Amino acid sequence: MPTPTKSQAVKPGAAKLLVRAVAWLTLAASAMPAFAQDPQAAPPPADAAAAPAPADATAPAATPPADNTNATLSDAPVGTLIAPPADGAAPPPPESGEPPADTRALDETVQDLKKDVVDLNKELFVLEEELLFPANTQVAVFVSMDIGEFFALDSLTLKIDNKEVANYLYTPREAEALLKGGVHRVYLGNLKVGEHQLVAFFEGKGPNERDYKRGANLKFEKGVGAKYLELKITDRQRKGQPEFAIKDWE
Amino acid sequence: MLLLLAFAAVAAEKYALSGKPAPDLVARGLDGENVRVSEHRGEIVVVSFWSGSCNTCRAQLSALDRIAKTYGSAGLTVIGVNLDHDIERAEKFARSSDVQFPLLISTPENTGRDYGVDRVPMMVVVDRAGVLRAAHREFKARDEATYVRELRAFLNE
Numbered sequence: 001m002p003t004p005t006k007s008q009a010v011k012p013g014a015a016k017l018l019v020r021a022v023a024w025l026t027l028a029a030s031a032m033p034a035f036a037q038d039p040q041a042a043p044p045p046a047d048a049a050a051a052p053a054p055a056d057a058t059a060p061a062a063t064p065p066a067d068n069t070n071a072t073l074s075d076a077p078v079g080t081l082i083a084p085p086a087d088g089a090a091p092p093p094p095e096s097g098e099p100p101a102d103t104r105a106l107d108e109t110v111q112d113l114k115k116d117v118v119d120l121n122k123e124l125f126v127l128e129e130e131l132l133f134p135a136n137t138q139v140a141v142f143v144s145m146d147i148g149e150f151f152a153l154d155s156l157t158l159k160i161d162n163k164e165v166a167n168y169l170y171t172p173r174e175a176e177a178l179l180k181g182g183v184h185r186v187y188l189g190n191l192k193v194g195e196h197q198l199v200a201f202f203e204g205k206g207p208n209e210r211d212y213k214r215g216a217n218l219k220f221e222k223g224v225g226a227k228y229l230e231l232k233i234t235d236r237q238r239k240g241q242p243e244f245a246i247k248d249w250e
Numbered sequence: 251m252l253l254l255l256a257f258a259a260v261a262a263e264k265y266a267l268s269g270k271p272a273p274d275l276v277a278r279g280l281d282g283e284n285v286r287v288s289e290h291r292g293e294i295v296v297v298s299f300w301s302g303s304c305n306t307c308r309a310q311l312s313a314l315d316r317i318a319k320t321y322g323s324a325g326l327t328v329i330g331v332n333l334d335h336d337i338e339r340a341e342k343f344a345r346s347s348d349v350q351f352p353l354l355i356s357t358p359e360n361t362g363r364d365y366g367v368d369r370v371p372m373m374v375v376v377d378r379a380g381v382l383r384a385a386h387r388e389f390k391a392r393d394e395a396t397y398v399r400e401l402r403a404f405l406n407e
Contacts, residue, residue: 154284169276169284 137190138226141166141198142249145178147235151212151242153178154204156231158187161196165189186231191222200231202244218246265374265385266366272297272376273364277331277354280344285329285352288380294404295376296328299367300353302336302343307371310389314373315349317397324405325378329354333362333370373397377404 099107141158153175158166166187170178178184199217206212220229228249236243275297276286287295298314300307311330318328330353332340337355344353361367365374368387375384384400386393 169278169286171276171284171286171289173289174286 133188133190135226136224137192139187139189139191139196139222139229140185140226140249141187141200141229141231143178143184143186143231143233144182145175145233148175148179148233148242150207150235150240151202151233152205153202153233156186156203157201159199159201160187160189160191162199191227193222193224195219195221198229198246200244200246202231202233206242207240212242214242214244216244216246220248265382267374267382268384270382272374272380272382275331275354275357275361275364277357277361279352279354280341281352283352285354287329287376290327290329290376291380292378293325293327294378294401296326296373296401297365297376298328298330298373299333299362299365299370300330300343301332301370302334302339304370306389308343308347309391310371310373310393311347311349311353313389313394313397315351317394317401318351321401321405326401326405327351331357331361333357333367375401375404377407 139160143153143156145153153170155167155169157164158168168184168186174184197217197219199215201213201215203211203213216231218229220227230247230249232245232247234243234245235241272287272295274286274288276284279285287297296314296318298307298310300311314328314330318326328351330344330349330351332344332353332355334340334355340355344355347353365382366385371389372385372387374382377383383404386397
């Protein structure tokens with residue numbers, strides 16, 4: 001019996017994600033009509049002080065009686081027109097200053113939906129990477145820098161099997177981030193199993209602010225798993241020169 | 251309402267990429283430092299495309315320099331991007347202009363196409379979210395006031 005490959009293993013994950021996406025859409029659809037139909041669910045005005053006061057006895061005769069402003073559909077007989085609040089104003093906020101329970105519930109639902117969207121987005125991103133760069137063919141190349149006293153990185157050109165696959169210009173901010181311990185993924189791609197050659201050309205300012213260009217190369221064996229390589233720039237203190245090395249990611 | 255719709259339609263035709271994310275652009279500046287447009291997310295970025303053979307470009311760059319000095323502290327960044335193949339001429343032009351913002355030369359070949367540049371000078375405005383919002387082609391002295399008005403509106407968003 002053949003062993004399942006990585007791409008086959010992804011399928012149940014995709015189905016699960018699809019189910020989650022459908023569930024999320026259903027939940028969103030069910031929340032929206034509730035918001036539209038339930039007047040109590042409407043969020044309070046942003047500025048309660050700005051809301052017009054409810055109609056009182058001094059209201060002009062043309063406005064509906066103040067009693068009607070608090071009428072609900074359940075109180076009114078069938079066919080009765082429910083008068084809107086005076087001047088079309090929203091109902092006044094509760095005395096305590098706390099939002100009504102329905103509003104709180106709606107807010108919680110919205111927050112849950114937002115969290116679901118973020119989670120879903122994260123999972124889709126991971127799924128996309130797994131589909132575009134399956135583990136059995138994936139190759140990633142990272143750049144790291146240590147100290148950087150003798151070399152200021154300006155650009156990097158990457159060739160795999162004599163084909164240019166990446167060319168990256170580093171801004172001063174990016175170079176600074178590398179010096180602070182950051183690691184930059186400069187390339188992510190697919191390679192078939194077997195032997196390959198990686199060549200990296202580094203350009204920048206070397207000792208004494210002189211233009212400096214160096215290359216490094218590595219022959220590596222791509223197996224069935226993902227391959228991570230690291231381009232490491234270090235300072236060789238004894239020689240006062242930078243050192244460029246390519247190694248398997250540790 | 252119809253007038254508004256017609257105006258919106260004309261505005262939309264003005265720059266086909268309006269509303270789309272700004273393509274990332276990185277190139278070496280005249281001072282030797284690399285500049286990346288996406289690093290300025292959160293700021294209003296004006297990208298001005300120029301050529302060393304265009305005198306109007308010089309006037310536009312000078313106007314943008316004045317605007318950048320005034321509104322730089324409010325979050326406005328101006329970047330000049332050269333589209334010439336003749337790097338020597340571009341460098342000569344850039345060194346003779348006294349603008350303070352970065353002037354990028356040796357830009358990738360697809361830069362003009364990515365930004366939909368059909369003539370120079372042309373400037374595009376990228377909003378704080380990294381979305382292309384407006385474009386202006388050619389330059390006349392009175393355009394400076396238009397730029398200021400428009401950029402102030404973007405800065406206030």
